[in-house]
Amino acid sequence: MNLIWKLLRRHISAGQLAGFFLANLLGMLTVLLSVQFYEDIIPAFGGEDSFIKNTYVILSKRIAASSTLNGETQSFTDSEIAEIEGQRFASNVGRFTASQYQVYASLSMGGSQMGTSMFFESVPDEFVDVTWPPQRDGEVPIILPRAYLALYNFGFAQSQSLPKLSEGVVSMIQLDLRLRGEGGAEQLMKGRVVGFSTRLNTVLVPASFMQQSNLQLAPSSKPQPTRIIVEVKNPADDAIASFVQDHGYEIDDNSLDAGRTTYFLKIVAGIVMAVGLLISALSFYILMLSIFLLVQKNADKLQNLLLIGYSPARVSLPYQLLTIGLNVLVLILAIAALLWIRQLYLERLWQIFPALSEGPLTPALLVGIAIFIVVSFFNIIAIRRKINRLTKA
Amino acid sequence: MNKITILNALPRVFAGRTDISSDTWQREVVLERGHVYLIEAASGTGKSSLCSYLIGYRDDYEGQIFFDDRDIRQLHQADWTQLRQRSLSYMFQELRLFPELTAWENVQVKNQLTSHKSSAEIESWFERLGIADRRTTKLAHMSFGQQQRVAFMRALCQPFDFILADEPVSHLDKENSAIMGAMLLDEAHRQGAGIIVTSIGHHMDLPYEKTFRL
Numbered sequence: 083m084n085l086i087w088k089l090l091r092r093h094i095s096a097g098q099l100a101g102f103f104l105a106n107l108l109g110m111l112t113v114l115l116s117v118q119f120y121e122d123i124i125p126a127f128g129g130e131d132s133f134i135k136n137t138y139v140i141l142s143k144r145i146a147a148s149s150t151l152n153g154e155t156q157s158f159t160d161s162e163i164a165e166i167e168g169q170r171f172a173s174n175v176g177r178f179t180a181s182q183y184q185v186y187a188s189l190s191m192g193g194s195q196m197g198t199s200m201f202f203e204s205v206p207d208e209f210v211d212v213t214w215p216p217q218r219d220g221e222v223p224i225i226l227p228r229a230y231l232a233l234y235n236f237g238f239a240q241s242q243s244l245p246k247l248s249e250g251v252v253s254m255i256q257l258d259l260r261l262r263g264e265g266g267a268e269q270l271m272k273g274r275v276v277g278f279s280t281r282l283n284t285v286l287v288p289a290s291f292m293q294q295s296n297l298q299l300a301p302s303s304k305p306q307p308t309r310i311i312v313e314v315k316n317p318a319d320d321a322i323a324s325f326v327q328d329h330g331y332e333i334d335d336n337s338l339d340a341g342r343t344t345y346f347l348k349i350v351a352g353i354v355m356a357v358g359l360l361i362s363a364l365s366f367y368i369l370m371l372s373i374f375l376l377v378q379k380n381a382d383k384l385q386n387l388l389l390i391g392y393s394p395a396r397v398s399l400p401y402q403l404l405t406i407g408l409n410v411l412v413l414i415l416a417i418a419a420l421l422w423i424r425q426l427y428l429e430r431l432w433q434i435f436p437a438l439s440e441g442p443l444t445p446a447l448l449v450g451i452a453i454f455i456v457v458s459f460f461n462i463i464a465i466r467r468k469i470n471r472l473t474k475a
Numbered sequence: 476m477n478k479i480t481i482l483n484a485l486p487r488v489f490a491g492r493t494d495i496s497s498d499t500w501q502r503e504v505v506l507e508r509g510h511v512y513l514i515e516a517a518s519g520t521g522k523s524s525l526c527s528y529l530i531g532y533r534d535d536y537e538g539q540i541f542f543d544d545r546d547i548r549q550l551h552q553a554d555w556t557q558l559r560q561r562s563l564s565y566m567f568q569e570l571r572l573f574p575e576l577t578a579w580e581n582v583q584v585k586n587q588l589t590s591h592k593s594s595a596e597i598e599s600w601f602e603r604l605g606i607a608d609r610r611t612t613k614l615a616h617m618s619f620g621q622q623q624r625v626a627f628m629r630a631l632c633q634p635f636d637f638i639l640a641d642e643p644v645s646h647l648d649k650e651n652s653a654i655m656g657a658m659l660l661d662e663a664h665r666q667g668a669g670i671i672v673t674s675i676g677h678h679m680d681l682p683y684e685k686t687f688r689l
Contacts, residue, residue: 085576085580085583085584085587086584088575088576088580089573089575089576089584092575383573386571386572386573387584388556389530389532389559389565389567389571390559390565390571390584390585390588390629391556391559391560391585391588391589391633392556392588393552393553393556394552394556470552473552473555474532474533474534475527475532475533
């Protein structure tokens, strides 16, 4: 083999092979990055909110300047709710119940105390897509909007030099709750954040706790819902939009936005991947030209080897190994570069989506290996065919 | 392989010519294992073409050529590779050596493929042919006569039923020519092989049993 290599390595152009190498590396890396970015970023938009299904929409009344001035109520009346229930698109309707008492939540962190007035809301359990953890005595499970945490991390904590909190850390903190109702009735409790929701724009507690606490602290007031949660048969139904418009309601269409973003990202990732594949294809073309030139320049030698009894497979082998070696190197370097770049963008992403979990690496690796196999396969075939043509005058 | 039959063959470039008088073209020629043949030719009578047909490099001829009972047009590349390694040795007129390798490496290129001869044996050939001191010389720096001896040794580095030597001694003196002839006979006898030598005048001194004129 050494003598054969000594003969056939003549006329190998380092420049051409380097050109192929860089082009193929760029193509491969572009493809792998598009796949990996897609895997990493899509869950941030496309993932269904784990607390509320996409077939649920939330209705509220539009707040206009006039209604603020003349004190018009924003709550839904029983007849309005009955009307919504009567619509064909609605299969189930639930009311948001707000707490009828004051809530003050505080927590002590590193010696300093922070506290805020707030409120609770609940929806019927069948609309919450999570089983509430068993209520321990005096501890209330709470689901917070994810936006609140972002607001704190990027708006508040940053300017007040307070520590940023991940979702995991928040879930470990116990809140001190003071509930104050009619006639100075007061109740001290503990609260714990058990999850974050992207779609429910409220501080959610279990319906059973809400019912019980309203009864104890505000027995005389009758809560009127300002928001309604509706399970619809088909979220894309036009009837929903026209009904909402006719009645001056607002609809929370978060899920629709996420859907559009996901779609857009898919297209962008697809375009980037296509460009990467195109670069890969062109680099493959460069390699083939280079190898063909090499075979042509060494045609006499190759022919002599064939005529003294070397098989086409045997004289093809050095060039095939050369291309496979290059392809392996490209694959390894592309994966290494992918991991490095991914680390860079993940750090940025985590600032925007602290809860984002990394997507799997497997799809990108499989795509890389698939490209390697396809490119190597065609390299091997093309070299062999080129050399077969030398066997006859 | 026991015999080579050339049946009514004619290079296509000669097609239509009426002035061909040859013992080989458009005749039936049978070459058998264990015998020694000379093919004498004048320039331009198709000697190189015949050799190219027999080694499977060209097939632009009319008529048929058989190895045993098999028409060689039916042979696949894999068959030719096997033949060139195991049954049919060919010393090219144009040598087809590798100028960037040394004399020794040129012989080894073949012997590594077949593992037919020991290094000691090849060394003794270099001695006998009087080029032992040129073993590590790049082929490009050797005279054609020296290169012919290298090509000859390379041709012996394989088992064969027939050895085809295309003007093997065109650039050799009588003495070296005789040594080469003796080595060739020796190798062929040991394997019971047939020898086919071509010549356009100055030919190797061998006990030819039959001479064909092209």
